[in-house]
Amino acid sequence: MEQVYFICHTCGESFPMGKESLCPKCGSILTVAYEREYLREAGRALKGEGKESMWDYQRVLPPVKRENIVTFQEGCTKIKKSRVLGEELGLDGLFFKDETTNPTGSFKDRSVSVCVSMAKEFGCPGIVVSSSGNGGASTGAYGTKGEIDTIIFVPETTPVGKVAQAIAYGGKVIKVRGNFSCSYRAAVQMAQQKGYMNVTTTFLSPFGLEGYKIIGYEIFDQMGEVPDYIVIPVGAGPVLYGIYKSFAELMDMGYTEKLPRLVCVQAKGCAPISEAWQENRKVIGCKNPRSVASAISDPLLGYEQDGDITVEAIRKTCGYGLTAEDSEILEAGRALAQKEGIFVEPSSAATMAAVRQMKEQGILKPGDTCVCLLTGHGLKDSSAYIPEGLEIPVINTIEELS
Ligand SMILES: *Cc1c(COP(=O)(O)O)cnc(C)c1O
Ligand SMILES: [Zn+2]
Numbered sequence: 001m002e003q004v005y006f007i008c009h010t011c012g013e014s015f016p017m018g019k020e021s022l023c024p025k026c027g028s029i030l031t032v033a034y035e036r037e038y039l040r041e042a043g044r045a046l047k048g049e050g051k052e053s054m055w056d057y058q059r060v061l062p063p064v065k066r067e068n069i070v071t072f073q074e075g076c077t078k079i080k081k082s083r084v085l086g087e088e089l090g091l092d093g094l095f096f097k098d099e100t101t102n103p104t105g106s107f108k109d110r111s112v113s114v115c116v117s118m119a120k121e122f123g124c125p126g127i128v129v130s131s132s133g134n135g136g137a138s139t140g141a142y143g144t145k146g147e148i149d150t151i152i153f154v155p156e157t158t159p160v161g162k163v164a165q166a167i168a169y170g171g172k173v174i175k176v177r178g179n180f181s182c183s184y185r186a187a188v189q190m191a192q193q194k195g196y197m198n199v200t201t202t203f204l205s206p207f208g209l210e211g212y213k214i215i216g217y218e219i220f221d222q223m224g225e226v227p228d229y230i231v232i233p234v235g236a237g238p239v240l241y242g243i244y245k246s247f248a249e250l251m252d253m254g255y256t257e258k259l260p261r262l263v264c265v266q267a268k269g270c271a272p273i274s275e276a277w278q279e280n281r282k283v284i285g286c287k288n289p290r291s292v293a294s295a296i297s298d299p300l301l302g303y304e305q306d307g308d309i310t311v312e313a314i315r316k317t318c319g320y321g322l323t324a325e326d327s328e329i330l331e332a333g334r335a336l337a338q339k340e341g342i343f344v345e346p347s348s349a350a351t352m353a354a355v356r357q358m359k360e361q362g363i364l365k366p367g368d369t370c371v372c373l374l375t376g377h378g379l380k381d382s383s384a385y386i387p388e389g390l391e392i393p394v395i396n397t398i399e400e401l402s
Contacts, residue, residue, distance in 0.1 A: 043253040070146035072103035093369035105377035111208030112138035119197035130187040140171025153183040216246025235298035237310025262319040265354040267291035277321025283307030295347035324353035343378030
């Protein structure tokens with residue numbers, strides 16, 4: 001067996017890495033596994049300052065030839081210590097990992113950069129994604145940069161504004177009749193029948209998890225320790241699982257004996273994972289998702305088992321599953337913009353709403369270190385912050401302003 005290979009999350013069987021994304025034996029999800037000695041060697045080689053992008057951690061990513069790496073220097077985003085909000089809440093150790101500074105404005109770039117690079121490594125004729133949001137924008141950008149056929153499936157009802165960024169980057173956007181499940185299915189079929197790599201940012205994408213994993217490596221390096229908590233806005237949870245995987249690997253390498261507690265935050269109007277954690281049961285899909293936090297409103301209908309994997313990772317770290325009302329989310333987003341100067345989309349603001357709750361409930365103590373993962377830029381969805389019924393005054397002359 002190679003030193004880096006796929007392992008099935010459910011049946012535990014190993015397979016050589018390839019462009020398929022589900023276990024050939026049982027159909028469950030695959031993750032990338034590394035031989036312990038290989039990983040230890042890789043860990044030693046990671047030492048040193050001056051990292052500029054996620055690819056400076058290439059030793060702990062799936063092997064890929066240099067010429068196949070498709071990158072815009074994503075990752076190595078800053079960790080910013082809170083200047084105001086932490087002090088207001090009486091927290092000394094509140095930090096923000098600012099993923100809004102990634103090339104297309106969200107952390108999805110990490111997943112897509114690794115996936116597109118691997119698609120080139122395996123000689124895939126193209127890549128395909130089902131996303132009208134941040135995943136679609138990233139795919140448009142990296143597919144074009146990688147000079148590989150790039151198809152972005154979106155539901156028929158998607159407003160053109162939502163895919164404007166993907167189109168600007170040169171992605172080929174195609175509408176699929178029906179709801180999100182229909183465009184999701186189209187991407188799966190395209191991958192199966194045409195040999196395209198499905199880079200949809202779900203658990204279907206073992207390489208995407210590897211990209212997310214580097215967030216954890218960066219946090220560990222930048223802070224010089226494992227924080228007590230990392231608060232993560234969760235849709236299906238690949239990002240949370242990827243971060244869990246990084247700290248599990250760091251433990252395996254012998255760099256730490258501590259896991260950070262991973263806190264999953266979802267919007268009240270669509271919280272299948274947090275509710276499953278709270279009620280100590282399996283995930284039940286959400287029939288009627290309603291929230292301003294669109295990037296984390298994943299109903300998980302028909303693929304509930306993805307959510308179960310995320311719940312399992314939360315439990316393994318002794319973490320929490322929390323929910324926030326839209327009003328709390330918007331309030332937190334405005335506070336981040338006005339007091340910290342970090343403008344994030346509502347999904348990311350949910351982390352700050354969660355921090356407030358954790359402080360009020362006594363989960364977070366003044367001396368704890370806590371990192372909020374700010375996943376996406378506020379300009380992605382700036383209209384979300386316009387107050388309801390806002391009337392912007394119109395004047396002829398400034399004398400009318402009393
Ligand atoms: C995709 C996304 C998330 C959720 O990530 P998952 O890995 O799907 O759980 C959170 N925030 C933003 C801005 C996103 O685009
Ligand atoms: Zn299996």
